[in-house]
Amino acid sequence: MEMAELTTGTTRPHDWGPRGTAAATFAGRLTFEDVSLSYGPVPAVRNVSFDLSPGEIVCLLGPSGCGKTTLLRIAAGIERPESGRVLIDGLEMAGAGRFVPPEKRNIGLMFQDFALFPHMSIIDNVAFGLRGLKRADALKEARLALKRVGLEEYEREYPHRLSGGEQQRVALARAIVPRPQVMLMDEPFSGLDQRLRDNVRAETLALLKETRATAMLVTHDPTEALGLADRILLMRRGRLIQTGTPTEIYGRPADAEAARFFCDMNELTGRVRGGLAETPLGTFPAPGRTDGEAVLVMLRPQAFSLAPSDIGPEGFVLSSRFIGDANALSVIFKGLEAPLAIRMPASLAPRQGVSATFTIDPAQVLVFTANGSTPI
Numbered sequence: 001m002e003m004a005e006l007t008t009g010t011t012r013p014h015d016w017g018p019r020g021t022a023a024a025t026f027a028g029r030l031t032f033e034d035v036s037l038s039y040g041p042v043p044a045v046r047n048v049s050f051d052l053s054p055g056e057i058v059c060l061l062g063p064s065g066c067g068k069t070t071l072l073r074i075a076a077g078i079e080r081p082e083s084g085r086v087l088i089d090g091l092e093m094a095g096a097g098r099f100v101p102p103e104k105r106n107i108g109l110m111f112q113d114f115a116l117f118p119h120m121s122i123i124d125n126v127a128f129g130l131r132g133l134k135r136a137d138a139l140k141e142a143r144l145a146l147k148r149v150g151l152e153e154y155e156r157e158y159p160h161r162l163s164g165g166e167q168q169r170v171a172l173a174r175a176i177v178p179r180p181q182v183m184l185m186d187e188p189f190s191g192l193d194q195r196l197r198d199n200v201r202a203e204t205l206a207l208l209k210e211t212r213a214t215a216m217l218v219t220h221d222p223t224e225a226l227g228l229a230d231r232i233l234l235m236r237r238g239r240l241i242q243t244g245t246p247t248e249i250y251g252r253p254a255d256a257e258a259a260r261f262f263c264d265m266n267e268l269t270g271r272v273r274g275g276l277a278e279t280p281l282g283t284f285p286a287p288g289r290t291d292g293e294a295v296l297v298m299l300r301p302q303a304f305s306l307a308p309s310d311i312g313p314e315g316f317v318l319s320s321r322f323i324g325d326a327n328a329l330s331v332i333f334k335g336l337e338a339p340l341a342i343r344m345p346a347s348l349a350p351r352q353g354v355s356a357t358f359t360i361d362p363a364q365v366l367v368f369t370a371n372g373s374t375p376i
Contacts, residue, residue, distance in 0.1 A: 016150040022210040027054035028181030035084035044070040046238045057215045059225035062235035068218040077102035108180035112187040114171040116159040123155035129178040145173035165196040183215040222262045256372025265298040266340040280335030294370040301343040303364030312359040320352045
């Protein structure tokens with residue numbers, strides 16, 4: 001049988017099944033209470049506490065090695081915490097005197113490498129978690145799940161016959177078919193090429209909403225987290241740094257390092273005068289700071305737009321590169337030693353080698369104390 005979807009992108013991706021047809025579950029509340037775990041002398045997670053509401057989709061976000069996957073493995077029961085507790089619907093899954101194994105937690109697991117059994121057919125892979133049902137009933141449920149992800153016609157195939165995108169869908173069908181209370185997903189889209197990733201993300205999000213399961217998804221991609229999550233848990237070096245909705249955590253990051261994680265920032269040193277941070281590009285609010293105090297002013301590349309002459313700071317365009325839906329500019333301004341990175345719609349971008357006047361959107365400007373530790 002010819003594969004309907006190839007990672008080379010030479011054929012049209014196989015359509016997903018109709019939305020609204022996935023079986024719903026009774027979503028669970030996932031709670032971490034002061035959880036810590038070390039690997040030898042190295043602390044992997046330290047004193048982490050959070051609570052996921054039933055049906056909520058949450059992204060654990062942070063750089064590689066920050067403890068995201070360790071938290072996921074603790075939630076799944078693959079790792080046992082050294083201290084603290086893990087609860088589902090108020091029932092202790094892991095704690096000082098109790099440990100419930102993964103198969104008894106009513107969770108769905110989806111890994112980065114899909115973890116399909118190569119010696120088993122697609123239908124048997126999907127039905128694997130339904131061993132408590134009669135064979136005929138398990139196959140019926142597995143076929144319904146495969147139909148929802150658009151792969152019911154491949155039930156007799158084996159994983160090696162499917163593309164990466166199709167294997168990801170099979171893994172998703174296998175995870176949802178037992179109707180878990182909590183879905184745990186570890187970098188589920190990182191193995192897909194960009195052509196597939198956006199579509200698979202959108203369909204996966206729709207499927208999670210249909211099943212109504214509580215979902216915790218690990219990712220290092222801030223764009224992915226912003227587009228998928230009801231709430232983001234930002235981690236760094238084993239600790240939970242900030243929690244909030246995508247709008248909250250992007251608009252008011254906990255510190256300068258958090259701001260840098262979401263965007264390549266332009267960074268200036270300012271000096272406070274009368275509650276304003278003075279910079280070569282203008283003044284920005286810095287309420288509550290003392291006159292003469294140094295502050296860190298961070299401007300996102302999209303903060304800039306072209307303006308009529310004499311309204312804003314003038315800059316010389318060192319380069320202007322077309323990058324698809326926008327132009328990436330490198331612009332040097334008077335009073336600054338290094339050029340700034342600016343991104344604006346390609347149709348509006350000035351060409352290389354010209355001088356232009358810019359305005360700056362204050363909503364895209366962040367001001368922190370000089371060491372970047374506290375937002376202003």
